Amino acid sequence: METATHGYFVISLDFELFWGIRDIYSFEHYGENVLGVWDVIPKLLDSFSAYGIHATFATVGAMFAKDKDELMHYIPTVKPEYSDQNLSPYNGYIEQSDRNDYRYYYGDKLVQMVKKYPNHEIASHTFTHYYCLEPGQTESSFTEDLSSALAIAESKGIKISSFVFPRHQLNHLYIEQFKNLGINCYRGTERAWFHSPQRGADEGIIKRAFRYADYFIWMGSNHLQQLDEIKQRDIYCIQASRWMRPYDHRTIFQRLKMIRIKRQMSAAAKQNKIFHLWWHPHEFGVDTDENMNMLKEVLDHYHKLNLKYGFKSMNMRELVNHYEGK
Numbered sequence: 001m002e003t004a005t006h007g008y009f010v011i012s013l014d015f016e017l018f019w020g021i022r023d024i025y026s027f028e029h030y031g032e033n034v035l036g037v038w039d040v041i042p043k044l045l046d047s048f049s050a051y052g053i054h055a056t057f058a059t060v061g062a063m064f065a066k067d068k069d070e071l072m073h074y075i076p077t078v079k080p081e082y083s084d085q086n087l088s089p090y091n092g093y094i095e096q097s098d099r100n101d102y103r104y105y106y107g108d109k110l111v112q113m114v115k116k117y118p119n120h121e122i123a124s125h126t127f128t129h130y131y132c133l134e135p136g137q138t139e140s141s142f143t144e145d146l147s148s149a150l151a152i153a154e155s156k157g158i159k160i161s162s163f164v165f166p167r168h169q170l171n172h173l174y175i176e177q178f179k180n181l182g183i184n185c186y187r188g189t190e191r192a193w194f195h196s197p198q199r200g201a202d203e204g205i206i207k208r209a210f211r212y213a214d215y216f217i218w219m220g221s222n223h224l225q226q227l228d229e230i231k232q233r234d235i236y237c238i239q240a241s242r243w244m245r246p247y248d249h250r251t252i253f254q255r256l257k258m259i260r261i262k263r264q265m266s267a268a269a270k271q272n273k274i275f276h277l278w279w280h281p282h283e284f285g286v287d288t289d290e291n292m293n294m295l296k297e298v299l300d301h302y303h304k305l306n307l308k309y310g311f312k313s314m315n316m317r318e319l320v321n322h323y324e325g326k
Contacts, residue, residue, distance in 0.1 A: 004272040006309060006310035008227070008273070008312055008313075008319060009312065010056070011055040012056040014058055015057045015281055016282070017037060017060070017107050017282070018034045019062055020125075021034075022129075033286050036282070037107075038103055044284075051303055053119075054120060054121075057121065057122050059153075060149075061074070061124065062128050064111055066108040067106055068105075072094075074148045075148065077144060079141060080141040084134065084135075084136075087134055111156065111158075112156075115158065121162060123164060124149045124150065124160045124162070125149075128145065129166045130145045132165055132169045132174055139173060142177075143177060146163075150182065159182075160183070161182060163185070168189050179234055187238055187240055188238065188240065190221070222275075224275060225241075226274070238320075244279040245257060245283075247291045261298060265302065274319070
């Protein structure tokens with residue numbers, strides 16, 4: 001195990017197009033955000049290159065397909081039977097892709113853009129944004145789903161070793177299966193009761209209120225992790241530190257949000273700990289200039305911390321390899 005002599009800046013992105021929000025939003029309500037991803041990804045890649053950022057793109061497996069024909073080749077034989085049928089994409093959603101803009105569904109061109117940058121890691125976000133704590137899904141349907149995600153990635157020459165649970169619905173029974181499928185690392189949740197993994201229907205107003213406040217003010221923790229804490233038996237857990245909420249002109253807390261993020265980063269750099277920032281590219285799909293300016297402020301701060309303290313950017317796979325001394 002390597003000893004931490006500096007802090008670590010980890011960025012992971014939940015890369016999902018409409019697969020990740022199809023049960024919540026309509027094309028009319030959120031379509032602009034998702035189509036905007038096609039402009040956002042090149043801008044993110046340019047910004048990351050300018051600042052020497054190494055990021056993990058946790059990608060929904062269905063996105064790897066060029067079209068429906070290719071997607072259908074990888075559909076799992078065992079599908080989740082959620083009690084809430086709206087959560088399943090196997091109830092006509094895939095069939096309707098022929099009638100809508102392919103950019104909502106099929107991101108092979110975007111994946112290939114990311115693949116060109118060796119500093120970035122392509123990880124799994126399941127095959128169809130699988131919900132691991134929802135009633136009706138099972139271990140066998142999860143294993144089938146993840147196997148499909150890994151297979152379509154491999155067909156594109158991509159070997160996956162890291163995983164991000166959709167909506168942070170961590171299921172420890174499924175984590176036990178990761179090693180059998182070649183996964184050795186996943187993104188965990190912050191160590192705070194108001195960030196604990198839970199299905200959405202079970203989260204109460206008090207938990208949500210505390211979590212919301214935590215984005216803007218210190219609520220007892222900077223949600224940092226020590227390097228020697230990432231290994232948990234035979235799997236690695238790199239805990240989240242902060243979801244970077246997208247720009248919102250309606251809130252008066254925009255400045256507080258940025259101060260909070262930069263203070264967390266500074267604490268990680270000074271204490272030789274890990275700060276793990278994450279968000280969804282589709283959240284930058286509207287107000288793109290404002291969101292990219294927000295990211296630039298974060299990356300400018302990273303650059304200062306890198307020069308002063310040796311704060312270093314690593315993707316999830318690189319951090320695991322660094323821990324192992326590779």
